[in-house]
Amino acid sequence: MDQNKKLLRIENLVLHFNTLQGPVQAVDGVNFELDTNRAVVILGESGCGKSSLAKAILRLLPRNAGAYSGHIYLEGKDIMSLSEEEFRQNIRWAAISMVPQAAMNALNPVIRVGDQVAEPAMIHLGVDKAEAFSLVQKMFQHVGVPADFISRYPFELSGGMRQRVAIAMALVTSPKLIILDEPTSALDVLTQANIFNVLKRLKKELGIGFILITHDIATSSELADDVAVMYAGQIVEVSDAFRFFDKPLHPYSQKLMASVPRLHGKKEPEFITGRPPSLIDLPQGCRFVDRCPVRFEKCVEDPPLIEQAGRKVKCWLYS
């Protein structure tokens, strides 16, 4: 496929934060691609930089952001070169939107949910209030929120409904790409399964790209076409979902997979010994080396992303 036809292509994305102890290398040279109508899952433990990656893509930078470089191509156009104002008008929430981690905190408690969902439509699409509300109604129908909820306040809604409202808010401007940052981590099992049903249907109906950021391997498989595993600020494995869930390549991915408790089968889950390295003081070579069960001499050098039958893995074992 032509490189420019890709919905999203990220090249060598870097985002560091300045702290008194030194720069925190939250996102450190990340590369991946996403086709339209597909979903990529960014898997990683807390503190691996996966939420910072989402912020870097949307250019939602905190005040202490340091180095911020690399290329983000959206349909072939480098959006990193846009000015802040162009980015705000044409990209953020117009082309790329986001469902934040805890929807209950993402909604304004004193504004009716209908008004909140209508706001991005009025700003980015330039429609009047009546038209925006008909859009809101359409989106509510898409995500399964009853139409009369439009004039309710967030506290009148259950957690699952609030999460659906947050998804509707991300959808209302018809973006090309939606970033979901742990969309269901605070929800109950059945609510969570329901939200994933909604997301799967949206993916079928609307033809947009999804980036799902999560630490939960089991539920991530509900949406994944591709999987990218993140460790200590870097992507260590990129693979299609079928082969990944069947047999992950990177030792870290294998360990992660082995830590998932299963409903059936007798296999005991394992845990990964040690802790991820501090993002301030990173080891020189492979960043997983201290916890890796199969390390060898070569691991003191930083491995490149090695192609392996269409998959990519950042590990010397596959060179």
Added chain:
Amino acid sequence: MASETEMVMQAQKSDQDRKVILSIDDLHVWFELKRFGFGHVGYVKAVDGVTFDVHDAETIAVVGESGCGKSSLMKTILGLHKPIRGRVLFEGRDLSKFDTKELHWYHSHVGYVQQDPYGALPPFMTVKKILEEPLIVGGVKDKKERLYRIQKVMEEVKLTPVNDFLTKYPHMLSGGQQQRVVIARAMIMEPKFLVADEPVSMLDASVRVEILKLLRALQEEHHLSVIYITHDLSTVSYFSERIFVMYAGNLIEKAKVRQVLDNPLHPYTMALLTGTSEPDARNAHTFKELPPGEPPSLVNPPNGCRFHPRCSKMIEGICNVEEPPDFEPEASHLVACWLYKENV
């Protein structure tokens, strides 16, 4: 066949032989709703007729969604809420009749592991002080003995090297280490049973398994009885002998772990199992069949079976009229569902 029945009977017998440590008898915990601070409006029926026994050295999982009353049940067991009807018996003694001194004694025999370790630890106390406090309250006067017991319990929860951790404050520890401190605090009085309220839900996947294994090791070593409260069915099988599934204030299914996971009987339990994902790429291409709607309000729960408005197998005229009792379609597998009444 005969041998199988025999085995089942033996298993039941060994269950009966085991001493009952905690017994919950028709427990009702209701919270009164008042308008403007007075004027009765109604009750939130958080726990509504729950009965079960916990045996010596037995692990039990209570599974349910948020708002089903599992936390109220747990807090009543800990003596923090007063039941409106029914009893909690600890070693045959009624909790509601305890005076302050006896409550003290009770609390030194019950450990409590909270859900959010960071919220559960006082931020201005060092690990040593946090662990010392229960000992001081519990009347351990000798300073040396206190330190010895703190060190011992920290080694047990693998907060080693002990001396490095003694002077640390909670914010200096990782999530997993914080949870270890919480567990150490629960264990320091050498309790007979432990209540663990979603002990791993706030932790990362890889740390989760570590903490669950630690809890299981402690359980086996000290022959603890454990009530493990969770909403995550996938962790249950590694930790519990029996599962109780809770829905809207009632226990709707009580059975051994494998019975529930391999052969769920209640439609709600089936839905919970459907809703729980396993890592499998095929998931992305199938939709899940889930019950519509959300759990009912506990102020005005539906008549009859509380699950009937969401149930696809609802029997008109029975399920929406009369509350189902516990049926036992297979040995030691109780389910409160009219589907299992013979000749319905």
